[in-house]
Amino acid sequence: MDAPDKLVASGPPRTPRANIPAEDPDGAAAPRRGRRLPYSSADDRTLAHRPPAPAAGDPGSPPPSGIRLGPEIPAEPEAVASPGDPPVHQPGPEPAYQPVTEPAHPQDSGPPQEPVERIGRPPGGRPARPDVLVAIGPPRSGDGSRHRRLTPPRRFGPGRLVFPIVVTIVLLVAAGLGVAAVNWARTPQSAGLRLAAGDGQSGDAAFAAPGLPGNGSSQVLNAIASVGSTVVAVGSDTTSTLPRPLFLVSTDGGRDWDLGRVAGPAGYEAGAGAVGRVVGGGGRWLAVGTDVSSWAGQAARGMWVSADGRAWTAVDPEGLAAFGGQDRITDVARTTAGFVAVGSAALKNGTIGPVAWTSPDGKTWTRAGEIGTPDKVRGMRAVVARGDQVVALADPGPGDPGSVILRSADGGRTWSGTAATLAGVQPEPGALATGGDGFVLVPLRQRSAAGEVTVYCSPEGTRWSECGTIGGLGSEGTGVRGLASSSAGVAAVVESAWETYAVYTGADGRKWAKTANLGEIPGTLRGLTITDAGLVVAGGDKRGAGDVENLPVLMTAGDGEDTRSVPLGSVAGLSHLARDTADVAVSGGAFVAVGSANGDAAIWTSGNNGANWTDARLSALLGGRGRQALTSVAHGPKGWLAVGSTMTDPAVTRPLLVTSSDGRSWKAGPEFEVPAGHFLVAPRLVAAGPKGYVLAGDDRSATGVVPALWFSPDLKRFTRVPATGMPAGGAGVRLAAVTATPSGFMAVGGSGGADLETGVVWVSSDGLRWTPASRVIPDGARSAGLRQVVATGSGVVAIGTAVTDEGVRPFSVVSADNGAHWEYGTLPADETAVVLDLVAAGGGLVAVGSHGPAGEGDSAAWISEDGLAWTRQALTQDGLGGAGTQWLGAVAVSGTRVLAIGRSTGYADDHLTIWRSSLTAGSR
Numbered sequence: 013m014d015a016p017d018k019l020v021a022s023g024p025p026r027t028p029r030a031n032i033p034a035e036d037p038d039g040a041a042a043p044r045r046g047r048r049l050p051y052s053s054a055d056d057r058t059l060a061h062r063p064p065a066p067a068a069g070d071p072g073s074p075p076p077s078g079i080r081l082g083p084e085i086p087a088e089p090e091a092v093a094s095p096g097d098p099p100v101h102q103p104g105p106e107p108a109y110q111p112v113t114e115p116a117h118p119q120d121s122g123p124p125q126e127p128v129e130r131i132g133r134p135p136g137g138r139p140a141r142p143d144v145l146v147a148i149g150p151p152r153s154g155d156g157s158r159h160r161r162l163t164p165p166r167r168f169g170p171g172r173l174v175f176p177i178v179v180t181i182v183l184l185v186a187a188g189l190g191v192a193a194v195n196w197a198r199t200p201q202s203a204g205l206r207l208a209a210g211d212g213q214s215g216d217a218a219f220a221a222p223g224l225p226g227n228g229s230s231q232v233l234n235a236i237a238s239v240g241s242t243v244v245a246v247g248s249d250t251t252s253t254l255p256r257p258l259f260l261v262s263t264d265g266g267r268d269w270d271l272g273r274v275a276g277p278a279g280y281e282a283g284a285g286a287v288g289r290v291v292g293g294g295g296r297w298l299a300v301g302t303d304v305s306s307w308a309g310q311a312a313r314g315m316w317v318s319a320d321g322r323a324w325t326a327v328d329p330e331g332l333a334a335f336g337g338q339d340r341i342t343d344v345a346r347t348t349a350g351f352v353a354v355g356s357a358a359l360k361n362g363t364i365g366p367v368a369w370t371s372p373d374g375k376t377w378t379r380a381g382e383i384g385t386p387d388k389v390r391g392m393r394a395v396v397a398r399g400d401q402v403v404a405l406a407d408p409g410p411g412d413p414g415s416v417i418l419r420s421a422d423g424g425r426t427w428s429g430t431a432a433t434l435a436g437v438q439p440e441p442g443a444l445a446t447g448g449d450g451f452v453l454v455p456l457r458q459r460s461a462a463g464e465v466t467v468y469c470s471p472e473g474t475r476w477s478e479c480g481t482i483g484g485l486g487s488e489g490t491g492v493r494g495l496a497s498s499s500a501g502v503a504a505v506v507e508s509a510w511e512t513y514a515v516y517t518g519a520d521g522r523k524w525a526k527t528a529n530l531g532e533i534p535g536t537l538r539g540l541t542i543t544d545a546g547l548v549v550a551g552g553d554k555r556g557a558g559d560v561e562n563l564p565v566l567m568t569a570g571d572g573e574d575t576r577s578v579p580l581g582s583v584a585g586l587s588h589l590a591r592d593t594a595d596v597a598v599s600g601g602a603f604v605a606v607g608s609a610n611g612d613a614a615i616w617t618s619g620n621n622g623a624n625w626t627d628a629r630l631s632a633l634l635g636g637r638g639r640q641a642l643t644s645v646a647h648g649p650k651g652w653l654a655v656g657s658t659m660t661d662p663a664v665t666r667p668l669l670v671t672s673s674d675g676r677s678w679k680a681g682p683e684f685e686v687p688a689g690h691f692l693v694a695p696r697l698v699a700a701g702p703k704g705y706v707l708a709g710d711d712r713s714a715t716g717v718v719p720a721l722w723f724s725p726d727l728k729r730f731t732r733v734p735a736t737g738m739p740a741g742g743a744g745v746r747l748a749a750v751t752a753t754p755s756g757f758m759a760v761g762g763s764g765g766a767d768l769e770t771g772v773v774w775v776s777s778d779g780l781r782w783t784p785a786s787r788v789i790p791d792g793a794r795s796a797g798l799r800q801v802v803a804t805g806s807g808v809v810a811i812g813t814a815v816t817d818e819g820v821r822p823f824s825v826v827s828a829d830n831g832a833h834w835e836y837g838t839l840p841a842d843e844t845a846v847v848l849d850l851v852a853a854g855g856g857l858v859a860v861g862s863h864g865p866a867g868e869g870d871s872a873a874w875i876s877e878d879g880l881a882w883t884r885q886a887l888t889q890d891g892l893g894g895a896g897t898q899w900l901g902a903v904a905v906s907g908t909r910v911l912a913i914g915r916s917t918g919y920a921d922d923h924l925t926i927w928r929s930s931l932t933a934g935s936r
Contacts, residue, residue, distance in 0.1 A: 205856040207875045207910070210929025212889035215913060218625045219616050219924055221591055221609035228590030228611035231258060231564045233551035236539040238498065239292045241265045242321045245539060245551045245566060246299050248286035251590045252922055255285025257314060260583065261322050266549050266568045269578055271585045274316065274919040275325045287314060289441065293346040297321050298374040300341050300353060317374040327375050334369055334377040337765055343441040345397040352424030354404050356391025366392045366406050370424045383427045389416045393439035398446050403473035405439035415439040419473045434468065434476060445497035448520030452502055459491035469521050480522040482506065494540035503542040505550045513537050515548050515569050528569030535565060546571050560611035560639040585920030592641070593913045593924060598904040599647035603911060604675050606642035606654045613640035613656055613668060617675055622911040622928055633670060633680055640668055648700025650727045655707055657694035665692040671727050682730055689713050693720060701752020706779045708747045708759055718742045723779030731780060739784040745772050753803045755830050760810050762797025771798040771812050773831045785831025790814050790823045800850035802857065809879035811847045811859060820844045826879040837880030845872065853905040855933035860912045862899035871898045871914055871927065891916045891925050900927060908932055
């Protein structure tokens, strides 16, 4: 997912990112209804959301195009949905879309309104004209069963004197065609499906968040490191649906802090966003993620490098070939030669073994040779280095207590065949440090009944002995939470009582003294460093104002100085609202969007073609303890159904269903029975058709993850599809989309890892018994999975993502016999591209997603009349393109109106976007 260090992109330079000021979802134009601004205290964060008003008569004001930053789009007459509305994505006979003209000087009626502000100008070189249409001509010739390949060019014959004449004729024809192209851009086309460039707007104010305490953010700090006067704290930000790495940096010894800069995607695909460990020295810094999803592939393994601790670049996945799909990094250390990482690997016999990797620069890695045997040592947990002398802690073999201590004398490339064992010591990252003339080990979260922790020392890492004690801990404290060292000595952060912390320091690990009380913190401190000047910096997280809000915590303590809490509310770009619009559907001209806001599930409705939105204030239904989210919505014969998940406690996630007859009044759906031992059971998708509703999602337990399917004919009775009702019980399959077909239902997805995925198609006549259809993989693709599917009047169209020699590209498949046979097509894409939603419309299909390299993709749309021949619409408005990542993730069509919702995001900002356009079919 992430870009490499010093990533070089082809093509012209990109324009600067649009300056999108942070908006207040509870702004002046939004209904208050008892809202209050979060974080009113000085020590916590405050959202400053009011966009500045443009100066009157400013000659530099942008042209009247691009994304508006007002709370409203010009209003259109509101349509009222009724229980008898047609199903979602089935456009009705509505008048053609007429763009709304804004008056240059609004009449002075009612309360004054802030002037509309547009976000910058379109990216350089791109027109921003809503009247420019993209046309599709007649379908391509040929059977379309394979990817089309260009035929080799013919060679000229011996008549070379003809060539200058031909060139002259071609130039004259080209000039004529150029004039025709200009005229085409200004006049309607005579044939084909046409999609207008449309209009964009910021969705921050349109999709208002409930007036709950806090902002629903979720941020933690996991580790801290210091080199000289530079201190870096790392962790994760899971406030939005896309986990992001979190870097906080101080270059003046811990006094002032800023958000680090990260080059790499904050993209639409799930990737590694959590930083677990960080280390630096000698002009090189390395941060690594300690978890990785095998489904997302090698690109999801989080690893970042920096030369100064401030600007970080994601490591190119091509440099991570030494890491296997099931490998896990647990700790890293800086050596004289570079870096060493340790962790665990899944062996061929199914057991877990130790593994280590080395790198000179953090960008390219080499796997170390054999390290012990599984009967003696398993995963490696912690590592520390003095020069190239490396010591690591590992799990012992089955049945053995304590820790195995491993050593390397060459920076981690080779490891000693003999190892010492410390009984009663549990291996944990952060338990090792250097001190004095050797190494120091302090067991974490272990203490005696008397409130003491034994400290161990070793001059070379081979022979260990008890050398000191950290004592005086209360009976409610868990003990030492982290260890760090520098030229100033060794420091330990200790939980001395329940959520009460203190700092103990010593010169060499033998004698310890309490040097600072950090006080009571409603959370956990786990990261620690001590600078060469003797300043201790501790970090972690605490509970915020809302029931799901989690805030990062940084504290500093100098020798003889008062403990200082770092005011992270003043760090620009750190605070942002938890909000997501996951899906949108339409019926009878009424749009319904679902997602989450402030940690609770959210529903928004619009009766005037997506111009203005109202949030359904259903606190009793969608609120409560735990984090909630709705991920999919559909309209069927019995009304609306929205599905998602709710956390009943921090370790258990359950299904969330809400229903409505009109899209405005909602009620809770039936509760699903969840088997014991299944800690995550949640529907992610819903499709509706004449036979009823099908839900698809995940079921996670200790034995793994399997797809989950449910069927309901009437929104009252929901039946879980048993394992016997799915091909092979669903093993190894992840479903990505479902749709209703004339013969029943179809579900698509993929099987296998991200690097060897194959498209999977399941079909069902009744929603309860599913059978496999033909598998899908295009010619020339190393890996391909299906991501979207929709039924049309002539069959079924699915779109997937293929990994080819040219990169990640979208492709389409069409079936007229319910998946028995497929015809392949391609979607135009010059760079990495992905389709995130697909809808059938009158006369064709509309697909939306992103086009461009990871971390720099722009919103994109494609249209097709038959599902095989596609034309890509480049979206030019600011907020839909430019620096950072933009994408459209959900689309719905009502008559000729096209509405898509997406996101514009970078490392330090995040905004919802709305795109409205019109789709028309030309005459033939």
